[in-house]
Amino acid sequence: MTTTHTVHRAATAVAARATELSKVYGEGETQVVALDRVTVDFPQGEFTAIMGPSGSGKSTLMHCVAGLDSFSSGSVRIGDTELSTLKDRQLTQLRRDKIGFIFQAFNLLPTLTALENITLPMDIAGRKPDAAWLQRVIDMVGLSDRLKHRPTELSGGQQQRVAVARALASRPEIIFGDEPTGNLDSRSGAEVLGFLRNSVRELGQTVVMVTHDPVAASYADRVIFLADGAVVDQMINPTADGVLDRMKAFDAKGRTS
Numbered sequence: 334m335t336t337t338h339t340v341h342r343a344a345t346a347v348a349a350r351a352t353e354l355s356k357v358y359g360e361g362e363t364q365v366v367a368l369d370r371v372t373v374d375f376p377q378g379e380f381t382a383i384m385g386p387s388g389s390g391k392s393t394l395m396h397c398v399a400g401l402d403s404f405s406s407g408s409v410r411i412g413d414t415e416l417s418t419l420k421d422r423q424l425t426q427l428r429r430d431k432i433g434f435i436f437q438a439f440n441l442l443p444t445l446t447a448l449e450n451i452t453l454p455m456d457i458a459g460r461k462p463d464a465a466w467l468q469r470v471i472d473m474v475g476l477s478d479r480l481k482h483r484p485t486e487l488s489g490g491q492q493q494r495v496a497v498a499r500a501l502a503s504r505p506e507i508i509f510g511d512e513p514t515g516n517l518d519s520r521s522g523a524e525v526l527g528f529l530r531n532s533v534r535e536l537g538q539t540v541v542m543v544t545h546d547p548v549a550a551s552y553a554d555r556v557i558f559l560a561d562g563a564v565v566d567q568m569i570n571p572t573a574d575g576v577l578d579r580m581k582a583f584d585a586k587g588r589t590s
């Protein structure tokens with residue numbers, strides 16, 4: 334008998350890492366420190382949720398680590414690549430080749446079919462999708478009989494499943510989601526979260542997801558809590574109740590200060 338699981342755990346590499354990452358908006362009186370020396374690892378093959386009060390810096394952290402936004406100081410690594418060493422064109426290329434995105438608004442192109450939307454990023458990059466992989470992803474999100482439909486002919490949940498498949502299609506190094514279930518009812522949201530979890534468990538994908546929802550966070554392997562631009566806590570193998578209790582502690586602090 335081999336202990337593959339243990340070996341996998343021990344050998345965990347880092348898909349993305351932020352080190353002493355700071356992001357300051359504006360100057361002088363109007364200055365906002367959105368991120369204050371954040372150091373965090375996103376291990377390969379793990380599902381990480383980022384939580385924290387509104388304005389705590391969740392989206393800023395995600396955007397800086399995903400190369401969508403510049404940062405003021407510190408460093409960000411995707412795989413072995415230091416983002417600050419890249420020119421704009423190289424950064425665009427890295428985003429395209431190594432990162433998958435899922436946003437709250439599904440961001441599908443209305444004139445394209447579901448299948449065309451799924452393969453669009455790879456088409457733009459001039460890469461041919463691996464047919465077997467693509468089929469596996471499409472089967473997993475249950476879209477086989479909807480591939481010729483356009484976004485307007487799909488429910489919100491189905492549209493987000495297209496977005497999930499689009500993010501998975503190129504087997505990116507890491508997938509980032511900013512409240513990917515924010516616009517979905519709880520059942521469709523649970524489906525999308527199940528697909529994300531399966532993509533981590535079964536396909537070895539790395540996922541980082543910003544969410545406000547303790548139930549959504551409970552699908553993750555780990556929750557990182559932000560407050561005022563800093564990482565203040567984390568929870569391994571979170572439960573919805575555990576996360577809810579932690580969030581209540583933030584609320585209580587907010588009320589008394």
Ligand SMILES: Nc1ncnc2c1ncn2[C@@H]1O[C@H](COP(=O)(O)OP(=O)(O)OP(=O)(O)O)[C@@H](O)[C@H]1O
Nearest residue numbers: 358359365366367386387388389390391392393394
């Ligand atoms: N373009 C900007 N210019 C100035 N300040 C900004 C800008 N974007 C964000 N901020 C500020 O940075 C801080 C962090 O914002 P961020 O959007 O990361 O928060 P968040 O945790 O994602 O909040 P929410 O849960 O409401 O989405 C906030 O105080 C916000 O007002």
Ligand SMILES: [Mg+2]
Nearest residue numbers: 391392393543
């Ligand atoms: Mg946000």
